[in-house]
Amino acid sequence: MSNHLQNGSKIEQRLQAPHLVAAAADLTHDILDGVPDRLVHSQGVARRAQFLSLTVEPHQARLLVAAAWLHDIGYAPRLRDTGFHPLDGARHLRAIGWPPAICSLVAHHSGARFVARVRKLDRELDAYRFSEDAVSDALTVADQTTGMHGEAMLPEERMREMLERHGPDSANALAHPQREPYLRAAAGRVTRRLDSIGVHTAIAA
Ligand SMILES: [Fe+2]
Numbered sequence: 470m471s472n473h474l475q476n477g478s479k480i481e482q483r484l485q486a487p488h489l490v491a492a493a494a495d496l497t498h499d500i501l502d503g504v505p506d507r508l509v510h511s512q513g514v515a516r517r518a519q520f521l522s523l524t525v526e527p528h529q530a531r532l533l534v535a536a537a538w539l540h541d542i543g544y545a546p547r548l549r550d551t552g553f554h555p556l557d558g559a560r561h562l563r564a565i566g567w568p569p570a571i572c573s574l575v576a577h578h579s580g581a582r583f584v585a586r587v588r589k590l591d592r593e594l595d596a597y598r599f600s601e602d603a604v605s606d607a608l609t610v611a612d613q614t615t616g617m618h619g620e621a622m623l624p625e626e627r628m629r630e631m632l633e634r635h636g637p638d639s640a641n642a643l644a645h646p647q648r649e650p651y652l653r654a655a656a657g658r659v660t661r662r663l664d665s666i667g668v669h670t671a672i673a674a
Pocket of ligand 1: 510514540541612
């Protein structure tokens with residue numbers, strides 16, 4: 470971990486707005502240093518979340534973008550514990566003192582609770598509060614519309630790519646019948662929020 474994030478008082482200082490996003494970007498670069506594809510994807514998700522912050526309350530925009538940076542840090546081999554990246558990422562963030570709201574968003578991004586059930590990690594994930602709201606919707610949609618190389622994708626293509634990548638016997642595939650309706654519903658809600666402010670874009674649900 471970067472030295473500047475190791476000192477307790479400095480961590481608290483940096484986790485206050487307006488430093489939250491910069492601290493999240495720094496930490497993600499540091500943790501995903503050896504996992505370049507995940508880092509590129511995370512950069513893309515953060516960029517997408519910046520745009521989708523139009524759909525959240527202004528005071529929640531930094532929270533959304535910071536969580537977008539951090540959402541996949543649990544893929545880093547050095548953070549691997551349960552092997553379930555949303556949980557491993559959230560646990561690390563909690564252990565080093567990040568705000569509970571960020572830990573919960575990372576733990577539950579993209580319908581992680583459905584996959585956790587298949588992996589029998591739902592009780593562990595329950596240690597983080599899930600709330601279905603504009604911020605969790607926007608984070609999920611940012612992730613579900615960003616490919617592995619940071620490119621923009623429609624949710625339909627992204628789900629297909631994810632199922633191919635994880636394989637037909639994977640927990641992701643087994644959870645898909647329950648998870649897919651949630652992902653589609655989140656995309657629908659975000660599309661309607663954008664519509665309501667006059668931004669008409671192609672987030673197909
Ligand atoms: Fe992701």
